[in-house]
Amino acid sequence: MARPKTPLLSAERIADGAIELADRTGDVQMTQLARHLGVAPSSLYSHVSGRAEVIDLARLRMLERMEPLGPAHDWREAVADLLRRLTTLYATHRRILPLLAATAMTCDRSLAVYEPMFAALIDGGFRRDQLRLVVAMVEFQAFGLAQGLPAPAMSDHIRETLPAYTASVDHSRYDLATATEFSVAMVIGGLEAIRTHPGGP
């Protein structure tokens, strides 16, 4: 009996196909995904419940490809590691970001990737009610850094009328690596300030 020409369909293969499709087109629709994988749409539904689950599985595959966050000796190290790794991951898959942002993270295994981070923040003395806020701020920075900023506008008129903006552009060193390290320093410095003022937000 001949071996099948394509590997058997699995949740992993569907998720990988969704990442490829999003990287290429910026969207994941079930019909297009089935065509991309060379299967009938009905075959997809024997593995996943629909589009939201596919996107959640794609996030899991991405997070599991990231270098794992081990137990951290220090919350600063945990925050810096998470911010740098998420930024690199998201920058590699920019076009899937709007889909991730719009889809709830429900998979236990995705949440487990973040567990060492929550544990490090508790060990580091952050209040329980601050934990989700800290992780949210790190996510916002990683999303923004990965998407970057468009090239700055400049013209003779801008140069004449907006001197402070012009100075910022003339001396700009905006690139992903510089911006990421600036963000790491800002987030850690800011969290340090919040942590040492227990009455803070």
Added chain:
Amino acid sequence: MARPKTPLLSAERIADGAIELADRTGDVQMTQLARHLGVAPSSLYSHVSGRAEVIDLARLRMLERMEPLGPAHDWREAVADLLRRLTTLYATHRRILPLLAATAMTCDRSLAVYEPMFAALIDGGFRRDQLRLVVAMVEFQAFGLAQGLPAPAMSDHIRETLPAYTASVDHSRYDLATATEFSVAMVIGGLEAIRTHPGGP
């Protein structure tokens, strides 16, 4: 002679229509925009060059509706004001955010809105090469805050296996106002730390 039933088309009316359309549908295409405004597509092109200009004009209208950033006495005040105002503005128009992120800001009048912020940062002692980075970090936070985070997942299995994440959810006070003030404190504390270490990133 009868007066026209609809106000005359103008760049402002096109921009306002684009904001309404994006708020409702999450996209702005020229054909849909013409239909929304009750004009022929060709009429749009006598006022704007195309979709990118429409989105840039929509951003200008949004920024000009924001309470203006006056000359700041202090960079901390300027950063806090910009972060709070952008967050409120973006939260009101969540669905246009991906369009703004994907479209270069080229309009002088939009850039002028940010000028007091750049000036306050220079007065506050930030290096010229740090200015765009500071504004970028504020934008990333405002974008993220406005979009928010989906409701956290929870289950018996998560409760048993992810204690630190579970603690974060059980004590979560995530809402826009709390998250915004946490972000303001983090950004200002972090920038203060960077500013007082001139060798920093």
